[in-house]
Amino acid sequence: MRTKKLDFEVNEGGCFIVTSHRLNKDGYGHFRHQGIEHRAHRFVYQECFGEIPDGLVVRHKCDNPSCINPEHLELGTPKENMHDAIQRKRNAYGVRNGSSTIDDKMARNIKSMLKEGEPTRKIMNELSVSLKTVRLIREGKSWKHVDL
Template sequence: MIKFSDERLPQRFWDKVHVAESGCWEWKPGVSGGWYGSYYRDGRNVRPHRAAYEALVGPIPEGLLVRHDCDNPPCVNPAHLRTGTDRDNAQDRDSRGRNWRASRTHCSNGHPYDEKNTYWRYGRRYCRACNRAAVRRYTRRNIGVVSQDRGGAA
């Protein structure tokens, strides 16, 4: 069992951590970039939750990131952290209802995201009406260029 103030991390790390009632060990100074904070280690800035994971659990496998089971970005408690892929992280986000795009019912131009007007590409949804309008604009803008190129070639 890993305990708060574990000696594998320096005291200057622990001086910046507060134990919350939820059981989270919250990083208190200067949170930025999505509320994760920054910790200077080995000549570079790292995310505090990554530093805690590497020191108290072990190395982070190549291509994986450290995810928060507690859904609290400043938390550095290794019991609340685990590694996973970007896809795992996105699935966590979606299952917790934090995907702002998923809750949108209309595109930015006001067209509904319904079965008839929506298509999916690379895991993301798009508006058919907006796509048709973009294709029309592109065609109008470039059709003259195409005609001139064809007519000018001898």
């Protein structure tokens, strides 16, 4: 079976943007090769630099998921990749996060009550939220994007 050639166009940032294959909903080029589904950037990385070691992912230095320029690709850990997404504001947070149990207004209310020194139990009872929700907000680990 023959695989379609991987074509691209170069944009102003030097990214090689896949034009010959479909892009998935997240913007990554993908295709089938020898019966296996591949993401284009991973395939190009392997062709240029060799196998991707277990536990590592191919990251985009350019923050463009459609880019297959080998100079824009680097290996990293999933944690580093997530850090990139957070720094570039590409991660789902707040109400966009599928597991969110409160909204921005509720988070703002919790922050306000915490700032006023209200006990955690009182906040939990008055707003019908979990201990974990209040604790994560108090510790600055969630809803950081919501200001008072």
